[in-house]
Amino acid sequence: MNSLVQFKNVVKEYDMGSKKLLAADNVTFSINEGEFVVILGPSGAGKSTVLNLLGGMDFATSGEIIINGRNIAGFDEKQLTNYRAENVGFVFQFYNLIPTLTALENVSLIRHVVKSPLDALEVLTSVGLEEHLRKFPTQLSGGEQQRVSIARAVCKNPTMLLCDEPTGALDSETGIVILSLLQKMSRERNKTVIIVTHNAALAQAADRVIRLKNGKVRDITVNEAPLAVSEVNW
Template sequence: MERHFVEFDNVCKYYQMGENRIAAADHVSFFIDKGEFCVIVGPSGAGKTTVLNMLGGMDGCDEGRIYLDGQEVSAYNQKQLTRYRRYDVGFVFQFYNLVQNLTALENVELANEISKEPLPAEQTLRQVGLEHRMDNFPAQLSGGEQQRVSIARALAKNPKILLCDEPTGALDYKTGKQVLALLQNTCRQTGRTVIVITHNSALTAMADRVIHIRNGQVAGVEVNENPTPVERIEW
């Protein structure tokens, strides 16, 4: 059976809260095709991050199956999950997680050391518009520049998929737009599959595919035939 590039098949994730069992993901099913820019949107506590963590191999699922590029990620053991996180997935978080006593270039080079087929660190920093900041330390960079370094670091791994959890959450409006435009352009220019999690429904216009999550369930999926460049979106 031909699988989509990303596929969630009836996935459940439960947490025990005292006597109660809470479903953070409640029979979640969706797919994402290779090279798509996908936005997963929903209010805080809806289960978006749970979905992202399961796809990223940081959390297991209790029921259902998760596939990436024809492989069943949900069947991996711990050793396989470590390899998967290391080689196949690039992560971008709300907070930049940079090593403070390393330069921008050295932070990106960290990714090269753990990857099978990394991209040159200088190349990815140029790609995110930071060729003039390579020797700066994180404390010498603005928030937007630090987030660009973290995106360059994720891209340098040459991953199959880029997972971004509220990547503009710590940034002002203008800088946030620049970072989102960078992610959208990266998807278009490299054919890499990019997934952005957000609570901001205005961002759905920029996506090829939009997955709405509410109360741990998929509330709807939309496909945009003509995604809007992020520069033209206001919120």
């Protein structure tokens, strides 16, 4: 497998006035292309900091963040904006859909942002929303809205999908459906999917598990035979 992501001794400090908060403390790991990855840890472990750095939404204090051979830690704001647009699909806990647009229109917007988008109708069909294309967000359930959010991220045809607690606003049954869908995107579309979560059970379904604590990598596990999300003992 080709290495897609390399974090090398990454440090992120936040200036809190009289003291500094070390949110990422010498973080080092790698992720291969097409992997389904889970980043685990309690609140304050540094999970969201790592995701923000991966997504080009924040600057590292020091270290290297190499994505597809490019060190984005050295990028300026304009370069990071282009990097986010071309390489990263984001899926958050809350769906961030435009309420006055239909599901199809929300996803189709991506064609104005990226150079080589996928077909919005095809992607929405692949996430099981072919009967809900003309519905507005308020006419969709939480799980359906998150499917629209995933379709929008996938439609960018990004290098990787970054998911920050993507099932946090959903009931457990719907959450499993959404996680299965994300795993499917990794398996069938060879997308690198990286999920930040506090739910340790999901580790059973991951190709790679990165555990963080107090801003440090506690351990990294590579699963030779990850389970399907539907087979996980929740």
